Amino acid sequence: MSDLDDQVGAEIDRANQRVVETERRVADLLARGGPVLGRATSADGTITVVTPPGAPPSEVQVEPGALRMGPDALAAEIVRVAARAARDAGARLHRSLGRVVDPGTANGLAELGFEPRADEPGPERWSR
DSSP states (O other), rough: OOOHHHHHHHHHHHHHHHHHHHHHHHHHHHHHHHHOOOOETTTSSEEEEEETSSSSOOOOEEGGGGGGGGGHHHHHHHHHHHHHHHHHHHHHHHHHHHTTTTTHHHHHHTOOOOOOTTTTTOOOGOOO
């Protein structure tokens, strides 16, 4: 084998070690904190949606008062609240994983649509 082959092999080994270590940190984080969920409630408090990141809502609560708005308005409000819950879930995922992954991976989360909240610091300032 050439020196170049040795260097490439060593770099691949280091990259594999980083992947294994990141997997361990993510698993530890999820074991300590449980699942990442987003939550949003309508302005009048009659509709609440809970959802994991990148998935359909896992819970939709509709209080009797919400039924007064009629089926079309109710459906539209559920969709609006679910969208806010999905953004919250994405931001929570970004914040949680941003603590244990490198800044490039954290930026990749944003590219996938799991963006941090505007009032939170970027990944370069997060502690590890």
